[in-house]
Every structure is written in structure tokens, then in C-alpha cells.
Amino acid sequence: MALHTPEGYRAFTPDSLRPWLASLPALAARLGGSPQQWQISEVGDGNLNLVFLVDGTDGGVCVKQSLPYVRVVGESWPMPLERAWFEYQHAVVAGPHLAGLIPAPLHYDATLFASVVALLRPHRVLRGELLAGQRYPQAASAVAEFVARSAVHTSPLAQPLEAVAGQVAGFAANLALTRVTAELVFADPFEALPRNRWTSPQLDDTVAALRANAPLRAAVAELGHRFLTRREALLHGDLHTGSVMVSADDTRVIDAEFALYGPVGFDTGVFVANLLMAYFAQPGYSDSDAAHSGYADWLLEQVAVFWQHFARRYDALWAAHASGDAWPQRLFADADGQAAFAAGRARRLADIYQDTLGFAGAEIVRRITGFAHNADFERIADPALRARCEQAALALASELLLQPQAFGHIGAVLARAQAQADHHTATLEAAA
Amino acid sequence: MALHTPEGYRAFTPDSLRPWLASLPALAARLGGSPQQWQISEVGDGNLNLVFLVDGTDGGVCVKQSLPYVRVVGESWPMPLERAWFEYQHAVVAGPHLAGLIPAPLHYDATLFASVVALLRPHRVLRGELLAGQRYPQAASAVAEFVARSAVHTSPLAQPLEAVAGQVAGFAANLALTRVTAELVFADPFEALPRNRWTSPQLDDTVAALRANAPLRAAVAELGHRFLTRREALLHGDLHTGSVMVSADDTRVIDAEFALYGPVGFDTGVFVANLLMAYFAQPGYSDSDAAHSGYADWLLEQVAVFWQHFARRYDALWAAHASGDAWPQRLFADADGQAAFAAGRARRLADIYQDTLGFAGAEIVRRITGFAHNADFERIADPALRARCEQAALALASELLLQPQAFGHIGAVLARAQAQADHHTATLEAAA
Numbered sequence: 078m079a080l081h082t083p084e085g086y087r088a089f090t091p092d093s094l095r096p097w098l099a100s101l102p103a104l105a106a107r108l109g110g111s112p113q114q115w116q117i118s119e120v121g122d123g124n125l126n127l128v129f130l131v132d133g134t135d136g137g138v139c140v141k142q143s144l145p146y147v148r149v150v151g152e153s154w155p156m157p158l159e160r161a162w163f164e165y166q167h168a169v170v171a172g173p174h175l176a177g178l179i180p181a182p183l184h185y186d187a188t189l190f191a192s193v194v195a196l197l198r199p200h201r202v203l204r205g206e207l208l209a210g211q212r213y214p215q216a217a218s219a220v221a222e223f224v225a226r227s228a229v230h231t232s233p234l235a236q237p238l239e240a241v242a243g244q245v246a247g248f249a250a251n252l253a254l255t256r257v258t259a260e261l262v263f264a265d266p267f268e269a270l271p272r273n274r275w276t277s278p279q280l281d282d283t284v285a286a287l288r289a290n291a292p293l294r295a296a297v298a299e300l301g302h303r304f305l306t307r308r309e310a311l312l313h314g315d316l317h318t319g320s321v322m323v324s325a326d327d328t329r330v331i332d333a334e335f336a337l338y339g340p341v342g343f344d345t346g347v348f349v350a351n352l353l354m355a356y357f358a359q360p361g362y363s364d365s366d367a368a369h370s371g372y373a374d375w376l377l378e379q380v381a382v383f384w385q386h387f388a389r390r391y392d393a394l395w396a397a398h399a400s401g402d403a404w405p406q407r408l409f410a411d412a413d414g415q416a417a418f419a420a421g422r423a424r425r426l427a428d429i430y431q432d433t434l435g436f437a438g439a440e441i442v443r444r445i446t447g448f449a450h451n452a453d454f455e456r457i458a459d460p461a462l463r464a465r466c467e468q469a470a471l472a473l474a475s476e477l478l479l480q481p482q483a484f485g486h487i488g489a490v491l492a493r494a495q496a497q498a499d500h501h502t503a504t505l506e507a508a509a
Numbered sequence: 510m511a512l513h514t515p516e517g518y519r520a521f522t523p524d525s526l527r528p529w530l531a532s533l534p535a536l537a538a539r540l541g542g543s544p545q546q547w548q549i550s551e552v553g554d555g556n557l558n559l560v561f562l563v564d565g566t567d568g569g570v571c572v573k574q575s576l577p578y579v580r581v582v583g584e585s586w587p588m589p590l591e592r593a594w595f596e597y598q599h600a601v602v603a604g605p606h607l608a609g610l611i612p613a614p615l616h617y618d619a620t621l622f623a624s625v626v627a628l629l630r631p632h633r634v635l636r637g638e639l640l641a642g643q644r645y646p647q648a649a650s651a652v653a654e655f656v657a658r659s660a661v662h663t664s665p666l667a668q669p670l671e672a673v674a675g676q677v678a679g680f681a682a683n684l685a686l687t688r689v690t691a692e693l694v695f696a697d698p699f700e701a702l703p704r705n706r707w708t709s710p711q712l713d714d715t716v717a718a719l720r721a722n723a724p725l726r727a728a729v730a731e732l733g734h735r736f737l738t739r740r741e742a743l744l745h746g747d748l749h750t751g752s753v754m755v756s757a758d759d760t761r762v763i764d765a766e767f768a769l770y771g772p773v774g775f776d777t778g779v780f781v782a783n784l785l786m787a788y789f790a791q792p793g794y795s796d797s798d799a800a801h802s803g804y805a806d807w808l809l810e811q812v813a814v815f816w817q818h819f820a821r822r823y824d825a826l827w828a829a830h831a832s833g834d835a836w837p838q839r840l841f842a843d844a845d846g847q848a849a850f851a852a853g854r855a856r857r858l859a860d861i862y863q864d865t866l867g868f869a870g871a872e873i874v875r876r877i878t879g880f881a882h883n884a885d886f887e888r889i890a891d892p893a894l895r896a897r898c899e900q901a902a903l904a905l906a907s908e909l910l911l912q913p914q915a916f917g918h919i920g921a922v923l924a925r926a927q928a929q930a931d932h933h934t935a936t937l938e939a940a941a
Contacts, residue, residue: 417723
């Protein structure tokens with residue numbers, strides 16, 4: 078079956094990419110030397126796209142191109158090419174506020190649905206680095222900075238309602254990937270669908286119990302309603318640890334093709350969930366060097382580093398840039414007003430915190446019982462061991478979904494995560 | 510100063526309207542007879558538009574046309590003509606769910622920014638009827654039905670996210686009137702602006718105290734943030750008692766030019782506020798026949814009738830039409846699921862109720878201290894008496910904004926309204 082694509086569209090190969098890059102003077106100049114000297118490798122390890130890394134004699138670029146279907150599934154799951162456009166639009170709209178936190182955008186081709194950004198060297202994908210037991214002390218706070226800046230600067234807290242309305246309307250058209258999230262996160266895990274999978278038979282009973290838990294289904298549905306109605310700010314939309322590139326002293330967020338206006342707690346929740354899953358997977362790597370140097374504790378600590386940096390910066394950025402139509406700063410200039418404004422920011426952060434817990438719970442559930450799984454757990458070869466790690470994560474996720482108010486501060490999440498990990502995997506560790 | 514208008518636009522007069530209607534066969538046929546027999550009167554008593562009532566020999570139409578400025582102010586306050594388009598779009602999008610609750614749309618002219626709807630006979634404006642002490646026992650529940658149907662059917666509770674996204678994007682462009690609300694409701698009352706006014710000097714201290722109340726300003730700002738970010742459903746956007754036409758057995762909601770996707774509690778709150786203001790104005794009409802027959806009590810009761818009808822119908826319509834992407838009904842088909850879904854609907858209604866109280870408080874404050882006032886109070890000739898009525902309303906509004914959680918059910922609002930009315934106007938009544 079050949080999917081219909083617009084006239085002029087063709088999927089790049091390394092051979093066809095080279096002359097295309099050569100035809101674009103700014104990119105050719107950036108790469109330097111002659112096109113034959115450029116090293117091109119295709120590295121798309123995600124679910125959706127073609128990704129080419131191009132090293133020239135002077136510099137490098139990364140080319141990302143939409144395919145008309147979900148790459149990991151094949152042509153049986155068509156996917157509109159326009160997602161490349163929304164990723165590019167994210168860089169246009171949020172990019173000016175995210176200098177140093179995303180790769181510099183260089184070019185977009187509307188016919189080929191291809192974007193070109195600066196190549197990140199020597200960056201590696203954060204998820205893989207965490208799997209390898211590496212510590213990047215600045216990564217969690219850099220991602221928190223990314224979310225805080227996006228959340229304030231693209232919102233009506235900082236912008237006139239007219240500017241926000243135009244952006245809301247634009248990103249409302251990112252339908253295909255919004256539907257992916259609506260289904261994969263907020264519905265699929267509770268349905269008998271062929272695309273769902275889990276560590277079986279070890280987790281069969283756990284998954285059955287999750288599905289049978291009607292209050293949990295309702296909690297996820299309530300979060301789904303928030304995801305679809307609360308257009309608070311421009312989100313990344315898929316902020317897991319595979320969407321972050323790190324080097325020793327630099328962190329960049331990539332792959333914003335799911336970008337949409339939504340609840341800020343969705344981005345924070347997804348990132349928190351992925352840090353937590355890296356933590357819960359640690360018993361699967363207990364024979365590594367890292368295991369003996371407190372790596373699991375370090376991972377857990379990153380959850381607090383992330384949330385605390387986000388909360389501090391969201392508060393400070395909002396206070397410094399309250400020039401939008403929501404909470405107009407001219408009404409809060411006096412001393413009483415300053416205090417009331419600060420109290421309002423604290424209330425809002427408390428709301429985002431509660432959303433964060435819920436969305437984190439939903440993300441964990443779907444990553445272990447739904448379609449798209451995390452390498453953190455997948456790479457644990459022993460299914461019994463993997464299942465124990467996953468069960469600990471699911472136990473915390475259930476609590477985050479059903480009793481978010483029990484986690485009055487982020488420290489309570491860390492403590493409970495540790496307790497669940499100890500409870501589900503202590504015997505395994507003892508036997509190791 | 511002549512404002513720029515698009516080519517082909519001209520403001521109608523009765524003389525130019527007649528041949529235009531005659532040139533439209535469906536409308537001419539509806540009116541019947543010859544154009545010279547049609548009775549045309551211009552009745553625009555609102556703030557913004559031209560409104561013509563046309564009676565033919567067989568039937569009637571109402572023609573509403575945007576002017577390029579705010580009518581009540583003049584050409585010094587320009588206002589885009591496009592608002593007529595959004596009112597028409599409201600009828601297109603929500604109309605199919607609102608049969609019998611809005612006038613039937615008949616025609617729209619994109620060059621003249623004019624819409625034609627069925628003439629409502631013998632309907633009168635609800636606000637005027639309430640001022641005249643008339644009872645329309647079905648009006649409050651009909652308006653509640655209008656809000657409930659709009660709130661469910663235009664939302665992702667009932668519609669696929671793709672349909673909702675298109676509508677959100679479309680109404681996000683209704684910028685001019687969204688700005689009017691953002692400023693007039695959520696900012697102006699707390700600023701020293703020439704367009705604000707109040708009963709002076711009697712309310713000078715009260716207004717100064719409101720403005721000095723930083724937690725109250727923060728409560729209003731928080732509601733403004735919700736108004737600008739929570740795109741729950743298609744709202745009417747200006748649902749006061751002047752936007753409702755009534756006859757003995759029929760109620761229709763008109764004037765949806767402020768239509769936008771927003772928080773459902775904004776529509777319910779504005780309507781509750783306007784019923785409450787009609788109630789608080791009653792001491793100003795204490796020598797009328799109505800005053801001696803419990804009319805104030807009847808008005809207050811309409812607040813409960815409205816809220817209870819809305820809550821019951823929102824719940825029932827959602828349960829019956831949960832075919833959207835938020836709260837997908839297929840996940841709640843079993844008995845436990847039904848119970849969890851019902852609990853979720855109750856939580857959502859509790860949220861809308863809290864929003865309703867807050868938005869009602871903000872609407873009362875802006876109608877008494879801001880730019881656009883209500884005839885309910887304005888027609889009280891004695892400023893001292895008017896001020897007492899307004900003070901009672903403002904006292905309740907402050908409580909609704911600062912302690913919404915103190916009003917656990919709608920009956921508590923009624924009781925407190927009565928207490929405030931008694932407190933502020935009892936001595937006046939005793940002297941009357």
C-alpha cells in the first residue's frame with residue numbers, strides 16, 4: 078500500500094539529502110567543504126520520523142523529516158506529515174524564550190516536511206545516558222527551565238490575549254498528535270486493544286486490577302479532560318527523557334512535534350514520570366558500577382531538583398513578566414497587591430503541582446501497560462525482574478492518581494517512590 | 510472622523526433595509542405582501558449594534574448589523590465589524606443543539622456584517638420585564654437549559670477533539686469582544702479610568718475599599734486567568750437578563766456576539782449575577798404592586814431554579830452524550846464505571862459551581878463600579894436609595910469572590926443575599 082503524499086514530497090535517503098543540503102547556501106556554508114565530504118547517518122530511533130545527522134568539515138546539522146505513517150508500526154498507521162510544521166512552529170513561537178535550551182532552528186521546507194536544526198555535538202540522548210548510569214547534574218534543572226520559560230512566556234500571563242489567541246488557534250490544528258496523546262495516555266491503557274502490551278504473564282493480574290479500578294479510570298479521564306480544555310501555555314507535549322539531549326555542560330530539549338496549548342502540569346508530569354521510571358528500573362541494573370555508588374538515590378533526587386527549579390523559576394518569571402492580560406501587573410503594584418499577587422502565584426503553583434502528580438501517574442501507567450514503552454524497563458532482560466520494577470512504578474502511579482492530595486510536597490513523592498521500590502524489589506536485591 | 514469600513518459595507522437605515530430585504534426571496538416571502546407594507550423600526554437599545562424589527566403581512570424578521578464603533582460611546586471607540594460573524598457562527602455551531610432556545614437564524618451577509626433571524630413576537634426583553642415586576646416562571650430554567658446544552662454539546666465531552674479544536678480556533682479570533690470582557694470585567698473596576706462610574710458620592714468609600722482590597726483583586730485576576738485559558742465549551746459570553754427574550758410560554762437567548770470557548774461557570778455566573786442584581790434592586794421599586802406580592806422573594810428563588818436546572822441537565826446531558834474524547838464513555842460501561850463516572854460528573858459540577866460564584870461576584874462588581882451598568886439599578890432615581898441597593902449587592906459580591914467555599918450550596922447564596930439586602934436596605938424600607 079502506498080500512502081498518498083503531497084506533490085513534491087519524497088522521503089529523504091542519505092543520497093538524496095546530500096544534494097538538497099548542497100542547494101541551500103546557508104546550510105552548505107555551515108557544513109563547509111564539499112558535499113562529498115559530509116558524513117550523513119540516519120539515526121531515527123524514535124517512533125515517528127526520519128532523522129539524519131550531517132557532519133561537515135566546519136559544522137553539523139540535523140535534518141528531521143516526517144514520514145506519512147508511524148515509523149515504528151509502518152504504513153498501516155498513517156500519520157499526517159504536518160507534524161514537522163508544528164515542531165518548527167514551536168521553535169518559532171517559544172524559541173525566542175528558549176535560547177540555549179533547544180537546538181538553533183536553521184531551515185524549514187514546507188513541501189518536504191523537513192526541518193533542519195544545529196547538530197548537537199557531543200550531546201547524547203538523556204534516557205540512554207541514565208540507562209548507562211551517567212550523571213548530568215545540570216540536566217533536570219535545564220529541562221525545568223525549559224518548561225518554566227515556555228509556561229510563562231507563551232501564556233496570557235506574559236502576552237496580550239490577541240497574541241495567545243493566534244497561537245492557540247494555530248496549535249489547535251496539531252490534531253494527529255493530539256489524538257495520539259488523547260488515546261495512548263488517557264484511554265488505551267484501560268481498553269483491550271491489540272496495540273497494548275505489558276510484561277506478561279507477570280503483570281497480567283496487575284493490569285487487570287488497574288483496568289478494573291473505576292476510580293483510577295475516572296482520575297485519568299479527568300486529567301484527559303484537563304489536557305483537552307486547559308490551554309494555559311504552549312507545551313512541548315512529549316517531554317520524556319528521550320526528548321532531551323545532554324553533554325557535560327549543556328542540555329537541549331528536542332522533538333516538540335506534539336506541541337500544543339495545554340495544562341502546564343502535563344509537561345512537568347511527563348518529565349517527572351520518566352525520571353521516576355528511570356529510578357524504578359534501577360534494580361534491573363544492580364550489577365552495574367553505578368548501582369554501587371548511590372545512582373538510584375541520585376536519580377530520585379533529580380525529581381526534586383526538577384520540580385523545585387521549575388517552581389522557583391515559574392514564580393520568578395511570572396513575577397518579572399506579568400505584562401499579559403491575565404493577572405495584569407498594574408493592578409498589583411502596591412505592597413498589598415504584591416503580597417496578594419505572590420499568594421496567587423503560590424496557589425497556581427499548587428494547582429500545577431497537583432496536575433503534575435496526576436499526569437505523572439497517567440504517564441507511568443501508559444508506558445508500562447500501553448503501546449509505547451520505555452527503554453528503561455524494556456532493557457531489563459529478565460521478565461520477572463522487569464515486572465517487579467514495573468509493579469513498583471505502577472503502585473506509585475496508582476497513588477498519584479487516586480490520592481494526589483496525600484503528596485503535600487515533592488519530598489513525599491520521593492519517600493513514597495523509595496518505599497514502593499523497597500517493597501517490590503527488596504527480595505530481589507537480597508537474592509542478587 | 511470617518512472610520513474605515515470594508516468596500517460594500519454601509520450602515521442600514523429603514524429606507525435602505527427595505528429594498529435589501531426585498532432582494533432576498535426567502536426573506537421577502539417570509540414577510541409577505543409588498544415591501545411598502547413592511548413595518549420597520551430600529552430598536553437597538555444595546556451598546557453596540559443596529560437592530561431592526563421588520564413586520565410583514567405574513568411574518569417578521571429581526572435584522573442586526575454591526576457598526577464599526579461602540580454605539581453607546583460613538584466613533585471614538587472603534588469596534589471591528591466581525592462580531593456579527595461570531596454571533597452567526599454561534600448559531601451555526603451551537604444552534605443545532607439549541608432548537609427552541611434561540612431565534613431561528615435565516616440569513617447572514619458577510620459584506621454588510623448583518624444577520625437576519627426570525628422575529629420574536631410577542632417576546633420582550635427579560636430585564637425590562639423583571640423591572641416591571643412580571644413573572645416568567647419558565648425563563649430561568651430555559652436559560653439554564655441553553656447553558657447546559659451548549660456546555661455539553663460543544664465540548665470534548667460530546668465531540669471528537671478534532672471538531673472541538675476547529676471551533677476553538679475559530680472563536681479564538683473573536684478578539685475585540687474577548688478584550689472587552691477581559692478589560693471591563695477583570696481589570697477596569699480596579700483602575701482609575703474615565704469610563705468607570707458609580708453612584709457618587711454615596712459609593713465613593715465602598716469603591717475605594719473594593720479597589721484597596723488586594724485579595725479581592727487577586728480573586729478577580731484568578732478568574733480572569735480562567736476566563737482566558739479554560740476552553741471548556743462554547744459560551745454565550747454575555748448572558749445577562751438583557752440577552753433573553755421572553756413571552757408567557759417561550760424563552761429565547763439572543764445576542765451571542767461575545768461567543769468564545771471558555772469556562773462554563775462564566776455563563777452561569779453572569780446570569781446568576783444579573784438575577785441577583787434584579788433582586789437587590791427591588792427596594793428601589795418598593796411602591797410597585799409587585800413589591801406587595803413577594804416579588805423580591807420570587808426573583809431570589811429564580812437563582813435556585815436556574816442553578817438547579819442547569820446542574821441537573823448538565824449532568825443528564827453529559828451522561829447521555831459522552832461520545833467525545835474527554836471521559837470516553839466506553840471506559841465507564843460497567844457498574845463500577847457508571848458510579849465513578851457519576852462521581853466525576855458531580856466533581857465537575859462542584860467546580861463549575863465554585864466558578865459560578867466567583868464570576869457572579871466579578872460581574873456584580875463591574876456592573877456597579879465599571880463602564881456598563883444595569884437598568885435595574887440605573888432606573889432607581891433616588892441616588893441614596895440606589896446606593897443602598899448597590900451596596901448590598903457589592904457586599905454579597907465580595908463574599909462570593911473572597912469566600913466562595915463558604916457557599917456550599919445555592920441555598921446559602923440566597924440566604925446570604927437576603928441577609929445583605931435586609932442589612933443594607935431595611936431602614937429604608939421601614940421609612941417608606
